[in-house]
Amino acid sequence: MGHIEGLRDYLKTAYHQSVFDQAAETKAVWTMHLHGQRVVQASVVENKQYEMVIDIAGQGPEEIHKLQVKCLYPEDHTSAFTKMLKMDKKVQALSLEPIYAPAERYNVKNKTLFPLMKERQVVFCTLMEGEMIRGIVAEFSRYDLTIHAKGGLPVTILRHSIYDMRNKQGRCLLKSFQQEHRDWEKSSLFVTS
Numbered sequence: 486m487g488h489i490e491g492l493r494d495y496l497k498t499a500y501h502q503s504v505f506d507q508a509a510e511t512k513a514v515w516t517m518h519l520h521g522q523r524v525v526q527a528s529v530v531e532n533k534q535y536e537m538v539i540d541i542a543g544q545g546p547e548e549i550h551k552l553q554v555k556c557l558y559p560e561d562h563t564s565a566f567t568k569m570l571k572m573d574k575k576v577q578a579l580s581l582e583p584i585y586a587p588a589e590r591y592n593v594k595n596k597t598l599f600p601l602m603k604e605r606q607v608v609f610c611t612l613m614e615g616e617m618i619r620g621i622v623a624e625f626s627r628y629d630l631t632i633h634a635k636g637g638l639p640v641t642i643l644r645h646s647i648y649d650m651r652n653k654q655g656r657c658l659l660k661s662f663q664q665e666h667r668d669w670e671k672s673s674l675f676v677t678s
Contacts, residue, residue, distance in 0.1 A: 486677070486678055487670065487675055487676055487677035487678055488675070488676060488678065489596055489599050489600060489669060489672065489674050489675055489676075490674045490675075490676050491599070491603070491674060492595065492596065492599045492674075495599060496595065499624060499625070499626050500595075500626055500627050501626065501627060502626045503532070503626060503627075503628045503629065504557065504628070504629050504631075504641045504643075505529055505532045505537055505551065505628075506532055508528065508529035508532070508557075509529040509530070509531065509532040509537075512528050512529075513528060513559065513560075514526055514527065514528050514542065514559075514560040515527060515528070515529075515557045515558065515559060515560055516557060516558055516559075516560050516562070516563045516566070517539070517554055517556075517557040518554070518555045518556045518557065518612075518616065519549070519553045519554055519555065520552075520553050520555065520582070520583055520613070520614065522614060525539070525541045525542075525544075526541070526542040526560050526563070527539040527540055527541040527542065527547075528540050530546055535550060535551060535552075536548050536549065536550050536551065537549065537551060550583075551643070551645075552583040552584075552585065552643075552645055553583065554643050554646070555612045555613060555614065555616065555642070555643060555646035556612065556616070556618065556640055556641060556642045556643065556646065557640075557641050558638065558639060558640045558641065559639070562638050562639075565636065565638055566634070566638060566640065569619075569634060569635055569638075570616060570617075570618070571616075571617040572615045572616060572617065573611050573615040573616075573617050574615065575615075576611055576612075576613075576614070576615040576648055576649075577614055577615030578615075581613045581614065581648065582613075583613065583645065583646075584613075584645065587645075590644075590645055590647075591647050591648050591649065591659055591660075591661075592644070592647075592659065592660040592661075593630075593644070593647060593650050593658055593659060593660060594660050594663055594669075595625070596663075596669040597658050597660075597663050597668065597669055598622055598625045598630060599625075599669075599674070600669055600672035600674050600675075601622045601652075601658070602621075602622040602623065602624065602625065603674060604672065604673070604674075605621050606621065606622075606652055606653070607619065607620065607621055607652070607653050608620065608621070608622060608632065608650055608651065608652060608658065609650070609651045609652075609653075610632065610642055610647060610649070610650045611647075611648045611649040611650070612642070612646045612647065612648055613646050613647075613648045615648075618632055618634060618640055618642060619632075619634060619635070620632035620633050620634035620635070620638075620640065621633050623639065625644075627644075628643065628644060628645075629641050629642060629643050629644055630642050630644060647659075656668065
């Protein structure tokens with residue numbers, strides 16, 4: 486038996502933070518990628534438990550379910566992010582819908598994310614509608630993870646929107662694969678008790 490050194494302390498401070506709480510506090514404008522390939526520039530007016538009210542530039546307020554949001558980043562990074570965004574046509578063709586039941590989602594374990602973050606490993610993340618985001622995990626919580634893409638661009642990915650995540654060697658990082666292969670035990674942060 487063993488554990489990941491530092492993970493428990495990290496989760497105590499960061500696990501219940503949400504990018505939507507931060508967005509509601511700052512009133513900053515974000516570019517949000519929503520299901521249905523919809524992209525909006527909006528600020529978060531009200532952050533409820535499952536829904537939020539966003540104020541879309543030029544359109545006004547709209548209430549959306551949080552599961553509709555796949556990723557978001559500061560609005561002033563829109564041009565840079567658009568240039569680096571790639572699509573996985575095979576995943577896009579699946580026409581996947583948001584998954585409401587947490588147990589049925591394509592989960593990534595905290596035990597997997599923490600060593601990736603600490604060791605600054607590059608990950609390749611594919612979202613439910615095929616968007617592919619490459620970068621280094623900067624932080625994560627129960628709800629989302631922030632990846633620093635090329636040039637340090639911060640992109641927050643909602644954990645419910647992940648379809649696949651792999652490392653540079655192409656190894657699957659999803660819970661379904663890692664439950665058996667337990668790559669976190671190969672990390673220098675893994676200590677046996």
